[in-house]
Amino acid sequence: MSTPVITATLHRRINGWFESEGRALPWREPECGAWGVLVSEIMLQQTPVVRVLPVWTAWMERWPTPRDLAAEPPAEVIRAWGRLGYPRRALRLQAAAAQIAGRHGNMVPDTAPELLALPGVGTYTAAAVACFAFGRPEVVVDTNIRRVHARLVSGRALPEKSLTAAEMDLARDLMPGEPDEACRWNASVMELGALICTARSPRCGQCPVAEVCAWREAGMPEPHYRPTGQAWAGTDRQVRGAIMALLRDAGRVPLGEIPERAAAAGTLGAHRPDSAQFERCVAGLLADGLASRDDEGPEPLLSLPG
DNA sequence: AATTCGGGGTC
DNA sequence: GACCCAGAATT
Structure with missing residues (x-):
């Protein structure tokens, strides 16, 4: 070799x-x-x-x-x-x-x-x-x-x-x-x-x-394949990131206000997720232990855990 | 073996 | 706007 x-x-x-x-x-x-x-x-x-x-x-x-x-x-x-x-x-x-x-x-x-x-x-x-x-x-x-x-x-x-x-x-x-x-x-x-x-x-x-x-x-030949870049805009990763940015900034956010506040923060770019995507991402963050849900107040809150 | 999972600097 | 970055966990 x-x-x-x-x-x-x-x-x-x-x-x-x-x-x-x-x-x-x-x-x-x-x-x-x-x-x-x-x-x-x-x-x-x-x-x-x-x-x-x-x-x-x-x-x-x-x-x-x-x-x-x-x-x-x-x-x-x-x-x-x-x-x-x-x-x-x-x-x-x-x-x-x-x-x-x-x-x-x-x-x-x-x-x-x-x-x-x-x-x-x-x-x-x-x-x-x-x-x-x-x-x-x-x-x-x-x-x-x-x-x-x-x-x-x-x-x-x-x-x-x-x-x-x-x-x-x-x-x-x-x-x-x-x-x-x-x-x-x-x-x-x-x-x-x-x-x-x-x-x-x-x-x-x-x-x-x-x-x-x-x-x-060898004459610096080109790559034999085209790297497929990671998609970002519109993905769950972007939406999860936007939600986490809200939580880092505010500590907790009323669940119902997440869409408008994420949009206002600019972390979603031009993407406007539907409710299904928001719910899927929130569920994922809860499952990952990155967020916790509080239903004891007048409106459900999403917050950082612990 | 293929997917999912952030975010920003750089070309 | 696409590409890339001292990868890991899950399926």
Whole structure:
């Protein structure tokens, strides 16, 4: 597949590039701790670094250990999550914190299988925390690493639509043998994908491995498929987001006023959901624990939980 | 394997 | 206006 001589060159060049060009992100600092790394990885699931930074900083100051977060009412956690998106992640992070406080003595577990058992922690996040927080040479494969491997090694513009076993095998083959170097390699390749080997306009002129890139060697062929973008306008996700924005802002809203107030807030754009969609979305938020319903007053209220 | 689940910056 | 972002859980 790949000879040791070639991979050693990649290790040296990409890790060297990372040392001088990698960003000084707070969760990369040695004193950050595993809790900070875990929080960052959950927040970074489908959310760009620049948007996570301020929220992560405030979060860590407010809840320095898992136990602190676990003791908080969900409403506060949801509010602190702000507009990072996918607010179920906030509840899963709190549930993970409760497990860590209860079963692990308030210490983030240091192996991938234990991490994988936490809510909101999947294959990637478990490997990333084990690697970046504890120095374990796990196979870390995120969207950046997949794209770098597709281009650098496979000569294609984009990776497959879904993560394949072959990609995991390739990532394993490419990793340095020495654990510390392997962990740095994972961070380096990820950073290369984030800063240089980007999805749209790759900066090949600044790439430390452009001369050995299979994609460039092949003449930078176009993607063999057209990425189907996620629909947004009119979807339940947009309507749920609009309702959550109201709840974060006001704490609680009369159920009957949700349509007009969401429209007035502008979070729905030009979309005007029908009553069936509103009801479906409210039911979904209740089921997810992101909202609670209060029928004790003169009119039913929807509020943040806890 | 395919869907669902936010939100905003960027081209 | 389409595309993309340190994915996970569910079906």
